[in-house]
Structure formats: C-alpha cells, structure tokens
Amino acid sequence: MATVAVADGSSSRKKTKFRFKERHYMLLLLLPSIIIILAVIGFPMIYSLYISLTNYNLSTPKAVHFIGFQNYITLLFHDKLFWKAFGRTVLFMTLAVNIEIILGLVIAQMMARLVRGKGLARTLMMMPMMFAPILVGFQFKWFFDAQLGLVNNLLYSITGEAQLIPWLIKVPLGFFSILIAEIWMSTPFMVIIFEAGILSLPTEPFEAAEVDGASGWQKFRELTLPMIMPFIYTAMAIRSLDLARAFDVVSIMTGGGPANRTELIWTYVNRLAFNGKEFGQGAAMSFIAVILSLVFTYMFFNNVLKSRWTEEVEL
C-alpha cells in the first residue's frame, strides 16, 4: 500500500522533537501490560516447554525423566492422528475465516446503509456474541441432536415424516455442524468491527464518487474495501488465532469424536493430556500447535503492518 512510504518518510523528521525523558515515560505505559502477560502466559509456557521435554505422566508424577525431543519425534513422525487433526484444523480455519469475513462484510455494509432501526439491528446481531462458547456447544449439540434436535424437527415438519439424521456422527456432517456453530457464533464479531470501520471512514471521497456517478459496487470496491483493510486484517488475524485454538465448541458438540472424526488439534491435546494423562506429550503437541499459530500470525502480522495508514513517530 502506498501509505507505507509516508510512514517511513516522516519518522526521522519527528525524532528530534522528543526529549529523552518523555520517551521513557511513554514506554513505561507499556510495562503493566507486558508484565502481566509474561506472568500469566509467558512463564507458564516456559514451564510447559520443560514438561514437553519430559515423560511427565499425570498418574506417575514422581518418576519424571528428561527425555529430550522424544515426545516431538513421536508426534511428528509416528502419529497419523496428529496430522489428521492438524489438516482438519487448517481446513476448519480456512473455511470459517473466509465465510465469516465475506458474511461480515456484506452484513456490515448493509447495516451501515440502514436508515432506521440501526440500534435494534445491532442488538439482534450481537446476540450470538453473548453466548459463551460452551453454551454455543451445548446449544448446537441440541439443535443437531438426532432424536430431539431443532434441525431434524424442522425437517420432520417440512417433509411430514420422521428424520433421524445423525448430524454429529456422520462424516462429513459432523464437521459442517461444528463449522455452522462456529460461524453463527463469530460472524457478529466481524460485523461489529467492519461496521465500526466503515462508519469511521471520511465521507468526502464517497461524495466525490457520488458526483462522478459511481455505482454502489464500485464505491465498495474502490473506496470502502481498501480503506477498511486494516480492520479486515486485524479481524482476520484475531479470528484465525481464535480458530487455531478452537476447543470449547468442538469439545462439547462432539469431543473430537466419534472415533476422532471431528478431532481438531486442541481436542486431541486434551485427549492426550487430560484423558490419557500423558502430559509430556500433550505439552509437546501444544507447542507444535502454538508454533504453527506463530507461522500464521507472522503471515497476517506482515499484512497488518503493511496496511497501516497513518504515520508513526520514531522514539
């Protein structure tokens, strides 16, 4: 994006304006955030890294040996289930994020154009956001229930005969059921972010485009879309990270089963660590998953940086 050059150009000019004292003062404001994150997330992760290099087993916590990278080697080279869960997680993420972004953009654009009832629309839209992930899990487990579920009941009433489709058990229906639950839960998040983005845009370019006789689609593609790119990348990165650690909804709807059919990375970690009591292996797998998230994060991170559209000051 062209504005990157602007950001770079202005930095050296501003540098001289800041006194030594003020710099440190400003950086001090970052400290509470850094300390608390290190204490609650950083330190436990280091501890978890240590555990991943041992044969830590919850049922025999006294006999802990350091076993090097054995856990990692077992998972990466001898565990087919891990790779299946990994592939499924990536597919799940890709589908969910893309569908959510498209739905989110369309709904946000429609909502921004709404003349009356905006407050009500926004309130209705936000309902799914207020459901805890475990609530969403229980709720959709019930909706997709073969005997009493809303979906099969609806089909019953429409077709006139009993439908006992095992949504959560059959391949690939289980995967789609979870996907639908996840999309229902998270699209509102996209809508809110995108709508805030759309409403914060300057009005002048749109008025100019109106005078030039641009169509709605042209205005969206040439003006709205490029200008809300920072919001899209931010939302995308946030949701990808959320989905990479998707656990609550899946764990309640199917628990990764039956027979690992809907296993995602974190339900598998849970199975290894808490059900199988193999905490060393679970921790190793957590680390592989976090490193994969890091790769994704880095990809988005570059986009987030590139899409910045105001200037920064050198400290």
Next chain:
Amino acid sequence: MSEAQIHKSRVYAKRRRELLNEVILWIVMMIFFIPALWIILTSVRIRSEILAHPPVWIPSGFSLDSYKILFGMPTPEGAFVMGGAIPVAKYASNSVVIALTATLFALVFGTLAGYIFSRYRFKGKNMIFLGMMLARAVPGIALSLPLFMMFARLNLSDTRIGMITVYVALTIPFTAWLMDSFFRTIPKELDEAARIDGCSTWGAFLRVDLPLVLPGAAAAGIFAFLTAWNEFALASIITRTPASRTFPPALFEFTGQFVSDWRGMTAMSVLMLVPAIVFVAIIQRQLLAGLTSGATKG
C-alpha cells in the same frame, strides 16, 4: 423525459434499493437471532412438548420447571430433583465481579499500549506486538496445568484475584490491538494541532485522542467483558469451589448431570445471558453515540 422526471425516477430507484437492503438485512438478522431466541423460549416450555414427536411448534402453555430444577425447588415430576440447591447467586456474583474488574484493567492497560503502538516506533516494538499476538494464540487448556501449579504456590488458586489476573492478561492483547487500529484512524494533524495549542503529549492523548476512540474503547470493553464472562477452560481448572467458581464451569457441571434433558441447559443459558445482555446494552449506547457523532470523519 424532463429534468424533474429523471430526478424523480432516480429518487424512486434509490428508495427501492434502500427497501431491498432493509428486507434482506432483517432476514439475515433473523437467521442469526432465531437460534438464540429458541433457547430462551425453550426454557419456559413444557417438558412433554420439547420431547414431542412429531414436534410441537406452538406452545400450549408455559412452565418455570426448568428454573425450579436449577434452584433445587421441587417440580411436578418429583423424582427429578438435584442433590441440593446450586449456589447460583454466588456463581453470579463471582462472574460479575471477575468479569467487570478484568475488563476495567484490560481497558486501561490495553488503551495505553494501543496508543503507544499506534504513535511511536521504538526498538523491539514489533517483537512486543508479535509477542502479544502470540499470547493470544495460546489456548486456555495449554495454560491450565502450569498456571494451576503456579497459582497453588502463590495461594492464588480458587480466588477471585487469581481469575481477574488471568483474564486481564488474556484480554490485553486484543484490547491493545483493537485500540491501536482505532488510534490509527485519527488524523495526525489533530495531534499536532493540539500540541501547537500548547498541549503536552499526555494532554493531547487525554483531550484529543481518547475522546475520539471512545467508540473503539466501548467495542473493546464489550469483547473483553464477554471473554472474561464466558471463559471456560481455565475457570474449570483454577476455580474449585463456590468461592471463585464462575458460570461456565458451573454450567458444564450442571448440564453434565442432565444429558438428555435440555431444559436445565436452556435455563442456565438464560441466566448467563441476562447480565451479558445488560452490560452490552449499556455499553452499546456509548458505542452508538460514538459511532454516529462523526467526530473522526475528515
């Protein structure tokens, strides 16, 4: 066609488009809203109707049995009673105190961090920013065991303060990130103008930037609150007793006992939803006011 006619037909076309937009939008809204509504309606339905085959869509009556089960009160079914009342009030107060306090701290720290990320460039900034994003990538279940052991040493397990600390850490990265995006939408000229008018950096932040990002802060506050309010994986490990146990692990425990009866689940859901809706409704007014003020436009 005369000039006036062309103008008139254009106005009509515009109105038609607006109407179409409205109709489609409300249909989409309904698709998102109905599952939520269904949960709420089911919590006051009669048991036999929920279990009916073929399904009954129009309720013939109204029943509070599912709430009675929740509070350990006797129900007509008699035999179907829980082992004593659930301390619902205690869970509720834990959830409210923990979520609100965590939101407040996350907003203060996150806004400061977001401001610095948006305005300054310094050594290690990208590392810190990336570190924060990474912190968000770590799921609760990966943190649960090490955090549990750490908290046991520090006497923080099963305390509200412990849970608040955890949720502040979990919500700061997102808050900082979102606030950073919002600070970036403020034209730099405003900052400079404030400084020319004699404001210090701090003064410009408080008087110019902060009021302009209030809608952003409201949005961030909603997300932080909902994250803390709804978090399950860590709460289920760190909170053990009603002293600090929040709604989500309580719901899990409760629903586990009634696998085939969905009414308890719907009643508990409603109980969890009400405070969240109230909070969001209050903040939303702020969000709406900020979004429509147009202060940041141009």
